[in-house]
Amino acid sequence: MPAGPGVCKGCESHKAFTRDLRTCPECGKNPDSGTFKICAECALKLNKCRICQQPLSNSEL
Numbered sequence: 109m110p111a112g113p114g115v116c117k118g119c120e121s122h123k124a125f126t127r128d129l130r131t132c133p134e135c136g137k138n139p140d141s142g143t144f145k146i147c148a149e150c151a152l153k154l155n156k157c158r159i160c161q162q163p164l165s166n167s168e169l
Contacts, residue, residue: 112140114151119159 128142134150144151144158151158 112148114146114148114156114158114164115144116157116160116162116164119157 125141125143127140129138129140130142130144131137132139132145132147132150134146134154137147137149139145139147139158145161146154146156146158148158150156151164155164156162157164
């Protein structure tokens with residue numbers, strides 16, 4: 109499955125995205141993959157990569 113929004117280019121090119129699930133610690137929603145630490149909405153709101161938590165560039169938002 110594709111990474112989708114809120115993932116930096118470095119993580120997008122080096123990670124496998126699975127369908128196992130966890131809960132976003134920011135909002136409690138499902139982040140779509142066990143690979144993601146936060147959901148896409150929180151990643152965009154916080155301007156952080158869903159995986160490595162580093163700031164996103166404008167092209168990654």
